[in-house]
Amino acid sequence: AIxxxxxxNAATGLDNARFLMDLYHLSMNGEDLAEVIDRYTAKTAHVxxxxxxxxxxxxxxxxxxxxxxxxxKKAGYDGLVGLEYKPGDGPSAGAFAWLPAPLRAATPSS
Known part of the structure; x- marks a missing residue:
């Protein structure tokens, strides 16, 4: 993908194509996630x-x-993080219980 x-970016000269850093699939493929973060955060648009x-x-x-x-965050990523996981057997709201309470209601700022 990189x-x-x-x-x-080289072909267009625009430098606006970016990487979707999908930590689940990278992990499934055996990637070292810390190394991926270190090497590719600057090219990442979404996690x-x-x-x-x-x-x-x-x-x-x-x-x-x-x-x-x-x-x-330490690598400089300040974008949003998409939650792309299965909610489990309980009510969907329970799938967010791992988040600190203030972040459960967070919305992106414009």
């Missing part, structure tokens, strides 16, 4: 997350999202 981003294994909410698998999200 090669495509680089090729499009999406789900825990691995199972594609559930953070805390249902093995990924340390506190660390990963902190790592992204």
């Amino acid at each position: 090669e495509v981003v680089d090729a499009v 999406q997350i789900a825990d691995n294994p199972g594609r559930g909410a953070p805390g249902t698998g093995e990924l340390d999202f506190d660390d990963l999200l902190d790592h992204l």
